[in-house]
Amino acid sequence: MLKKVMIKKIFTVFVICLIQTISSQETILTFNNILKTSLSDVKDVVPIVNEETGDIAFFVADAKNVYGYKFDENFKLKGKISSEEKSRKYKILIGSSASNSDSYRVFLTNKNQDKFSSILFSFKDGVTTSKEFLLSRSETFIQTVQFNNQFYLISGAKERNQLFIYSFDNEGNPKRNFTNISALRFIDYNGKNKNLLSLLIKGENIKKFEENTPNSIELTSEQRKMYVRDGSVLFTLDHHKMFTQVLKINLKSFQASSFQFKKPLLGKKAKRTNSYLNGENVFTVAATNEKFTVEILDFKTGNLIKEYSASKNDSITFKNTPIMQDGGMYSAYRELGKTKRFLRRITKGHTGISARKVNSQYHLVIGGYIVQKTNGGMMMPFGGIAIGSIGAATVFFNPAQIAFNSFTNNKATRIESLLDENFNHIKGEIKENAFDKMKALKSNNKGSTVFKYKDYYIKTSYKSFSKDFTFKKFRD
Numbered sequence: 001m002l003k004k005v006m007i008k009k010i011f012t013v014f015v016i017c018l019i020q021t022i023s024s025q026e027t028i029l030t031f032n033n034i035l036k037t038s039l040s041d042v043k044d045v046v047p048i049v050n051e052e053t054g055d056i057a058f059f060v061a062d063a064k065n066v067y068g069y070k071f072d073e074n075f076k077l078k079g080k081i082s083s084e085e086k087s088r089k090y091k092i093l094i095g096s097s098a099s100n101s102d103s104y105r106v107f108l109t110n111k112n113q114d115k116f117s118s119i120l121f122s123f124k125d126g127v128t129t130s131k132e133f134l135l136s137r138s139e140t141f142i143q144t145v146q147f148n149n150q151f152y153l154i155s156g157a158k159e160r161n162q163l164f165i166y167s168f169d170n171e172g173n174p175k176r177n178f179t180n181i182s183a184l185r186f187i188d189y190n191g192k193n194k195n196l197l198s199l200l201i202k203g204e205n206i207k208k209f210e211e212n213t214p215n216s217i218e219l220t221s222e223q224r225k226m227y228v229r230d231g232s233v234l235f236t237l238d239h240h241k242m243f244t245q246v247l248k249i250n251l252k253s254f255q256a257s258s259f260q261f262k263k264p265l266l267g268k269k270a271k272r273t274n275s276y277l278n279g280e281n282v283f284t285v286a287a288t289n290e291k292f293t294v295e296i297l298d299f300k301t302g303n304l305i306k307e308y309s310a311s312k313n314d315s316i317t318f319k320n321t322p323i324m325q326d327g328g329m330y331s332a333y334r335e336l337g338k339t340k341r342f343l344r345r346i347t348k349g350h351t352g353i354s355a356r357k358v359n360s361q362y363h364l365v366i367g368g369y370i371v372q373k374t375n376g377g378m379m380m381p382f383g384g385i386a387i388g389s390i391g392a393a394t395v396f397f398n399p400a401q402i403a404f405n406s407f408t409n410n411k412a413t414r415i416e417s418l419l420d421e422n423f424n425h426i427k428g429e430i431k432e433n434a435f436d437k438m439k440a441l442k443s444n445n446k447g448s449t450v451f452k453y454k455d456y457y458i459k460t461s462y463k464s465f466s467k468d469f470t471f472k473k474f475r476d
Contacts, residue, residue, distance in 0.1 A: 221352030367414025
């Protein structure tokens with residue numbers, strides 16, 4: 001009898017969870033990939049949002065061709081185009097642009113990131129054209145920016161400590177704009193003067209972060225981050241324990257400025273420190289085996305607004321969740337009871353903090369992660385996302401897709417907190433975000449991607465046997 005009751009309870013919980021999952025998603029579009037006549041598999045998909053009109057250009061690539069579909073903001077099909085303009089040597093998507101003439105341009109680079117190409121898709125004329133371009137031999141490709149339907153490429157000459165921003169006209173011709181950084185001072189982790197380009201150009205590419213998009217600890221623990229807002233690019237550098245260094249570049253004038261934010265005093269002794277930008281605020285964290293401190297600063301002045309801290313023998317009074325550990329070799333999820341275990345884990349690997357503003361509340365995630373070994377003994381840091389022929393979700397394009405894919409098998413430990421608009425801690429349950437709601441639909445299908453549209457997210461899926469695409473809408 002007891003067994004039947006337990007089975008009934010489990011079934012009831014399952015049904016409730018299923019209903020909640022279904023109700024959290026809304027199918028907003030289904031269409032057939034009618035242009036595709038070959039039998040080859042879909043390799044990648046590229047969503048491009050026209051920020052002025054709300055139109056979505058959705059490109060589908062197989063081994064030979066690229067198929068494009070354009071939808072208006074009501075998800076009505078307004079155009080389609082097919083092309084064979086796809087060079088095999090350009091395999092990495094780095095960005096896109098949209099024009100008022102109903103055309104979209106996709107920018108790509110090769111594996112070595114030293115040669116570049118763009119493909120123009122004109123829905124108005126029904127034609128595609130491609131254009132190649134190079135950087136000078138002394139330059140290294142750093143990152144890209146998409147803002148107000150325009151595409152910008154950032155490069156630098158490390159030996160000469162020079163920074164360049166490339167802009168592009170409607171024909172895809174590049175214009176190199178020199179950004180003067182000669183008067184800006186940056187320091188290394190020892191506090192000694194350091195050339196900026198040696199900080200920007202390292203082994204791994206700098207990750208991009210979108211305003212209020214959910215991000216994993218694996219991403220937010222990065223010491224170099226890039227943000228785009230209010231017509232400017234912001235690079236934050238967190239290799240120094242006591243300061244977050246910021247480089248700001250105006251995308252109209254291409255003028256650069258720099259400034260610093262102080263981290264908690266605990267940073268002098270800290271094993272790990274980091275920061276995160278959100279709106280007009282800077283969120284910083286410093287942690288040792290004995291204590292951790294979170295400080296919230298005013299972005300304009302650098303003044304301290306609020307501080308929270310806890311020692312290893314204290315309970316963390318400002319958390320809204322247990323101390324949670326995800327991933328690992330033996331257990332996908334577990335809860336840690338003591339603060340000292342939290343501190344031990346977040347200082348052993350990489351430490352990060354993130355903040356999102358949702359419905360007039362700030363949602364903070366504080367924690368760290370340790371890189372895990374696979375069964376073959378190989379280390380698997382974040383970044384091993386497959387690169388396809390066109391439209392692969394790399395660190396250069398579609399930050400929402402990168403954020404969604406960033407929840408890996410690394411052992412991540414975290415707490416989550418809710419703060420009101422004055423940054424006072426408030427009680428309450430942490431609600432599922434849009435990515436949580438679409439986890440059940442996570443797929444390695446090449447026709448699957450996630451992108452931000454207006455104030456919500458769209459998750460796509462593809463059925464190869466029927467050639468049908470489905471767009472589902474998810475909100476926080």
